[in-house]
Amino acid sequence: MGALHAGHASLIERAVRECPTVVVSIFVNPLQFDRAEDLARYPRPLDADLALCERLGVDVVFAPAPEAMYPQPPQITVDVGHMADHLCGAFRPGHFAGVATVVVKLLNILQPDVAYFGEKDAQQLAIVRRVVADLNLPVVIASVETVREADGLALSSRNQHLSSEERLLAPLLFRALLTVRDEVERGATDAAGAVARATATIPNDPRVRLEYLELVDPASFQPVERIAGPVIAAGALWVAGTRLIDNIRCDGPRTKY
Amino acid sequence: MGALHAGHASLIERAVRECPTVVVSIFVNPLQFDRAEDLARYPRPLDADLALCERLGVDVVFAPAPEAMYPQPPQITVDVGHMADHLCGAFRPGHFAGVATVVVKLLNILQPDVAYFGEKDAQQLAIVRRVVADLNLPVVIASVETVREADGLALSSRNQHLSSEERLLAPLLFRALLTVRDEVERGATDAAGAVARATATIPNDPRVRLEYLELVDPASFQPVERIAGPVIAAGALWVAGTRLIDNIRCDGPRTKY
Numbered sequence: 410m411g412a413l414h415a416g417h418a419s420l421i422e423r424a425v426r427e428c429p430t431v432v433v434s435i436f437v438n439p440l441q442f443d444r445a446e447d448l449a450r451y452p453r454p455l456d457a458d459l460a461l462c463e464r465l466g467v468d469v470v471f472a473p474a475p476e477a478m479y480p481q482p483p484q485i486t487v488d489v490g491h492m493a494d495h496l497c498g499a500f501r502p503g504h505f506a507g508v509a510t511v512v513v514k515l516l517n518i519l520q521p522d523v524a525y526f527g528e529k530d531a532q533q534l535a536i537v538r539r540v541v542a543d544l545n546l547p548v549v550i551a552s553v554e555t556v557r558e559a560d561g562l563a564l565s566s567r568n569q570h571l572s573s574e575e576r577l578l579a580p581l582l583f584r585a586l587l588t589v590r591d592e593v594e595r596g597a598t599d600a601a602g603a604v605a606r607a608t609a610t611i612p613n614d615p616r617v618r619l620e621y622l623e624l625v626d627p628a629s630f631q632p633v634e635r636i637a638g639p640v641i642a643a644g645a646l647w648v649a650g651t652r653l654i655d656n657i658r659c660d661g662p663r664t665k666y
Numbered sequence: 667m668g669a670l671h672a673g674h675a676s677l678i679e680r681a682v683r684e685c686p687t688v689v690v691s692i693f694v695n696p697l698q699f700d701r702a703e704d705l706a707r708y709p710r711p712l713d714a715d716l717a718l719c720e721r722l723g724v725d726v727v728f729a730p731a732p733e734a735m736y737p738q739p740p741q742i743t744v745d746v747g748h749m750a751d752h753l754c755g756a757f758r759p760g761h762f763a764g765v766a767t768v769v770v771k772l773l774n775i776l777q778p779d780v781a782y783f784g785e786k787d788a789q790q791l792a793i794v795r796r797v798v799a800d801l802n803l804p805v806v807i808a809s810v811e812t813v814r815e816a817d818g819l820a821l822s823s824r825n826q827h828l829s830s831e832e833r834l835l836a837p838l839l840f841r842a843l844l845t846v847r848d849e850v851e852r853g854a855t856d857a858a859g860a861v862a863r864a865t866a867t868i869p870n871d872p873r874v875r876l877e878y879l880e881l882v883d884p885a886s887f888q889p890v891e892r893i894a895g896p897v898i899a900a901g902a903l904w905v906a907g908t909r910l911i912d913n914i915r916c917d918g919p920r921t922k923y
Contacts, residue, residue: 484747485766485793485800492741509742510801517802536742543742544767545774 411435411472412452412566413461416556420525423553425466428523433462434515435472440483441507452566471519478514486510487544492536495632496643497654500620508533509540516548524548529555529563531643531656535630555655557583563655570651578617579653582646585610585622586657589642593659598636600624611646620645620652627658636661668692668729669709669823670718673813677782680810682723685780690719691772692729697740698764709823728776735771743767744801749793752889753900754911757877765790766797773805781805786812786820788900788913792887812912814840820912827908835874836910839903842867842879843914846899850916855893857881868903877902877909884915893918 413421413435424431435458442448455472462470487509492498498505516524526534538550556564561583562576571579585607592603604622611619622644624633633640636659643656670678670692681688692715699705712729719727744766749755755762773781783791795807813821818840819833828836842864849860861879868876879901881890890897893916900913 481799483800484749485797486745486747487801488743488745488763490741490743506745514800514802517804520804540742542738543740543771544744545771547774547777 410437410451410566411458412454412569413458414556414564414566414568416527416529416564418461418465419556420527420553421462421465421467423551424523424525427551430468431466432469432471432519432521433467434519435470436478436511436515438507438511439475439479440486440510441504443501443504450570452569471515478511483510487513487540489536489540492532492539492630495625495630496532496621496623497645498532500645505533505536509536512537513540513544513546516546521548523551525551525553527555528552529565529655531641532630535628561587563653565653567651567653571648575616575648575651578614578648579646581611581617582619582644582653582655583657585619585646586642586644586655589622589624590657590659593636593640593642593661594663596662600633600636600640603636607642616649618647620647624659667694667708667823668715669711669826670715671813671821671823671825673784673786673821675718675722676813677784677810678719678722678724680808681780681782684808687725688723689726689728689776689778690724691776692727693735693768693772695764695768696732696736697743697767698761700758700761707827709826728772735768740767744770744797746793746797749789749796749887752882752887753789753878753880754902755789757902762790762793766793769794770797770801770803773803778805780808782808782810784812785809786822786912788898789887792885818844820910822910824908824910828905832873832905832908835871835905836903838868838874838905839876839901839910839912840914842876842903843899843901843912846879846881847914847916850893850897850899850918851920853919857890857893857897860893861899864899873906875904877904881916 437451437453439448459470486506489505489509493505526537534552541548541550560580562580588607588610589603597603608622624640624642626633627639627641639660641656641658645652645654694708694710696705716727743763746762746766750762783794791809798805798807817837819837845864845867846860849863854860865879881897881899883890884896884898896917898913898915902909902911
């Protein structure tokens, strides 16, 4: 969706290392926005994005107009089933159907051998992997680790909406996720308990509101009640008018040597 | 779906004429059957199908097992929106989502340049065309005219379920559709009136039941109330336990010379 930051750059750098030809798609997809004001204020600094792509050695930037992608109102969309029942899917109706639909369109238009996605959008990544598997799309999905600021905040195009005061509150989400991971590493098996202890780290401040914090199975993205293997802890935090998401993989109890 | 007849043969013959390599897919797709008994009794004469394909010069027959096409319960499917609100879609919930999903899978697996579909399944053809347009699938859809018996009955794998007595009733559907076309050629503009006159040609016989007979726009497959251009008349007729479908294009009033 453009507004490229160091997280995107790490995707692009890996693609440039691994592939003879690299195409970057930049498209703020109306179909995946559940709130009109979010679509309207989503940043679109195309010139800066093009300059970054050129600097990184990208061969082609595909930045279509909305009318080129949707010449008529879409009748046919991708139904993501139960993969959207939880986490962001539960709070953003239609969002992942919109994401899956535009990803299928972009993959069909560009026909890449490998497509790179960031792990920050963990539910999106899991859904894209399932789209590729269930619809037999001829592409390999590669994922790239989340890039973070020094204080742990995951890079996101939405971070630029934060005032300097709000910016100080933004790492609360990552710290809550670290608390879950600590619990899991210490051998916690009750997901609700671990989540409650993590939630308690979010201060009672009118500027922050935790939308969700859940433990899910890494493949199915269905909620986990009893922790018995690797899980993904994922959360969404509103900081004033900006919604931030993040996630962290919890591999289980740490072996003591 | 196999059980190949002269209608399929005409699709294959055209593909063989037009393409250097021809692949036929044969797959009785569980996802598109709304009634378990219809799936169970759908004919699967694979040896005869393979022999016909070989005789016609087909290069590859792709006849996967259901477990190969659906190694896990599908989470991701294709949503066909309002294209399934009418005609068969209204009577077979989930049918066209199942068709669209398996067509996308087959196209992604086989990656043909051109895919051939029969005009007998008119709503399916319109939906497949819209799937290709809306999801930007890199394929050309070609359609081939319905092949009919001498008495007008459209060839269908389901015709073999008809007893010889039921077979005599089966052309009633085509005759009703011809009545609609006559009405349109004579300048009728009221769809409901034309449909009523066609419906009246179906005798009051306990062995036959007209499920629907509608006039729709050829592209959108939305119902037409006032006839002002080409329309498709489509119907479904139950003959005893067998459901037959057919359709006919009505181009409008015939010019008198």
